[in-house]
Amino acid sequence: MTTDQTFVIIGAGQAGGWTAKTLRDEGFEGRVIIIGDENFAPHERPPLSKEVLLGDAEKDVCLLWPPGTLEDAGIELRLGVSVSAIDADGHTLSLGNGETIGWNKLMIATGGRARPLPVDGADLDGVYTLRSIEDAEGIRARLVSGANVLVIGAGWIGLEVAAAARKRDANATVIELADRVCARALTPEMSAWVHELHVSHGVEIRLSAAFDHFEGDGKLQRAVLGDGTAIPCDVAVVGIGLIPNTELAEQAGLSIDNGIVVDEHGQTSHPDIFSAGDVTNHPNALLGRRVRLESWENAQNQGINAAKAMLGTMQPYAEIPWFWSDQYDANIQMMGLPENWDETVIRGDRDAGEFIEFYLKEGEIQGAAAINNARDLRFTRRMMTSGKKFEAASLADPDIKLQKLLKG
Amino acid sequence: MSDVTFHPVVKMGQLDEDEAVQVIVEGKEVSIINLGGEYYAMDDICSHAYASMSDGYIEGDCIECPLHGAQFNIKTGKAETPPATVDLATYEIKIEGDDILVGLPNG
Numbered sequence: 001m002t003t004d005q006t007f008v009i010i011g012a013g014q015a016g017g018w019t020a021k022t023l024r025d026e027g028f029e030g031r032v033i034i035i036g037d038e039n040f041a042p043h044e045r046p047p048l049s050k051e052v053l054l055g056d057a058e059k060d061v062c063l064l065w066p067p068g069t070l071e072d073a074g075i076e077l078r079l080g081v082s083v084s085a086i087d088a089d090g091h092t093l094s095l096g097n098g099e100t101i102g103w104n105k106l107m108i109a110t111g112g113r114a115r116p117l118p119v120d121g122a123d124l125d126g127v128y129t130l131r132s133i134e135d136a137e138g139i140r141a142r143l144v145s146g147a148n149v150l151v152i153g154a155g156w157i158g159l160e161v162a163a164a165a166r167k168r169d170a171n172a173t174v175i176e177l178a179d180r181v182c183a184r185a186l187t188p189e190m191s192a193w194v195h196e197l198h199v200s201h202g203v204e205i206r207l208s209a210a211f212d213h214f215e216g217d218g219k220l221q222r223a224v225l226g227d228g229t230a231i232p233c234d235v236a237v238v239g240i241g242l243i244p245n246t247e248l249a250e251q252a253g254l255s256i257d258n259g260i261v262v263d264e265h266g267q268t269s270h271p272d273i274f275s276a277g278d279v280t281n282h283p284n285a286l287l288g289r290r291v292r293l294e295s296w297e298n299a300q301n302q303g304i305n306a307a308k309a310m311l312g313t314m315q316p317y318a319e320i321p322w323f324w325s326d327q328y329d330a331n332i333q334m335m336g337l338p339e340n341w342d343e344t345v346i347r348g349d350r351d352a353g354e355f356i357e358f359y360l361k362e363g364e365i366q367g368a369a370a371i372n373n374a375r376d377l378r379f380t381r382r383m384m385t386s387g388k389k390f391e392a393a394s395l396a397d398p399d400i401k402l403q404k405l406l407k408g
Numbered sequence: 409m410s411d412v413t414f415h416p417v418v419k420m421g422q423l424d425e426d427e428a429v430q431v432i433v434e435g436k437e438v439s440i441i442n443l444g445g446e447y448y449a450m451d452d453i454c455s456h457a458y459a460s461m462s463d464g465y466i467e468g469d470c471i472e473c474p475l476h477g478a479q480f481n482i483k484t485g486k487a488e489t490p491p492a493t494v495d496l497a498t499y500e501i502k503i504e505g506d507d508i509l510v511g512l513p514n515g
Contacts, residue, residue, distance in 0.1 A: 018490065064491075065493060296476075297476070297477065300490055300491060301490075304490065322477075374459075374463070374474040374475055375463045375464065375465070375474045378464070378465065378472065378474055378477060379465050382465075382467075403426065403465065
């Protein structure tokens with residue numbers, strides 16, 4: 001029945017790749033076509049600001065599966081080509097080269113692009129954003145000993161770039177508009193820990209600093225702040241957020257609201273068009289609200305779930321969001337998107353850099369953040385979905401295993 | 409001569425139920441797992457990225473990688489959930505008195 005069907009996936013990232021693979025794993029025998037505008041097989045992006053930037057690995061480390069895996073599964077890859085338009089009612093799409101492809105079901109996994117800084121000098125040689133393999137390789141080539149690297153925005157991307165710069169013996173300055181690093185994702189206490197981590201590795205961090213413009217003669221030479229301070233730099237990396245790539249969906253008439261609006265199955269406002277990953281705004285029953293997550297795990301699991309829905313297996317998707325970052329020797333992880341809590345519990349040794357913070361509201365865990373404690377952090381998800389209440393004193397006692405607390 | 413050599417790795421009682429520990433046997437990282445009182449052994453390094461499976465939590469018959477959440481079946485080594493797609497090798501366990509031994513293939 002399904003052999004004469006064609007399912008097309010726009011986007012060869014984490015969400016698009018897992019959608020394609022899942023269709024095959026679930027027994028779909030029709031055509032599966034992945035269209036990706038980057039000329040590289042389906043890949044994940046976390047290593048781009050970590051191993052690849054450090055020079056510890058080449059871009060192949062980003063591949064989701066060993067070369068040939070998708071081809072062997074009979075999945076057609078159309079790489080280095082972009083989609084120019086979707087005709088939702090006609091069930092076709094047009095490629096940049098003029099070709100038209102018909103589809104029975106469509107997955108839009110277009111992700112996002114780095115938010116540009118609309119200032120003078122942003123087009124100078126040496127000013128980068130970091131999203132693609134090409135970006136990472138370009139920046140890496142400039143992270144050389146003695147280079148002056150300026151990072152604009154103390155979010156995850158910015159801080160990972162600063163860490164990579166220091167590891168490659170370049171000088172690093174971070175400027176941030178807010179009054180602390182990672183203010184959106186971390187509590188003040190955790191921000192302070194991460195701030196100190198960077199200072200101890202020789203990064204200069206300027207908080208509450210407004211950016212004005214870049215200057216240079218073809219090549220970047222300095223950055224000028226709002227207060228007129230000039231910072232000499234050879235390389236600048238702008239890490240001020242992501243813009244979801246919703247244009248194709250919008251033009252196709254789909255519902256858009258901070259991303260492509262999907263239901264709990266990844267279905268858009270058109271019954272034959274699905275969407276997954278960074279670009280979607282989905283209802284999350286565990287959080288009790290709609291969210292658009294820029295998350296590796298969400299892209300993977302929402303893609304898998306939506307692929308099943310494309311095949312008619314409708315299971316609601318909702319997970320407690322999980323994020324991680326690697327900076328120097330610190331593995332930083334977060335579980336949940338806590339909005340309010342009345343108690344913070346620290347388990348472990350903050351000064352030794354091995355601990356987890358739980359955020360409690362009337363004894364229920366709203367979220368957690370951990371430094372070098374992935375084990376407890378991941379277990380927190382089970383504690384959060386258990387609906388149980390926990391006592392602060394027990395959580396803080398490292399001699400009491402979390403498993404025991406959950407069972408008890 | 410057998411093609412498996414057994415190596416003593418932990419003592420009975422050292423490993424609580426539903427706990428795992430990493431041991432190094434002939435330079436190889438192996439996870440010894442106590443699943444509800446039964447002992448199992450499998451490769452300790454996740455097949456997806458470099459992480460020690462014995463740092464992960466046990467859920468049902470699976471152990472979950474602490475880094476990215478891939479789950480492997482403790483009895484068979486099968487990669488049950490993404491991002492892992494490659495199974496982990498499992499090894500034979502033998503109990504002699506107080507000693508738990510793991511059998512590694514020779515050569």
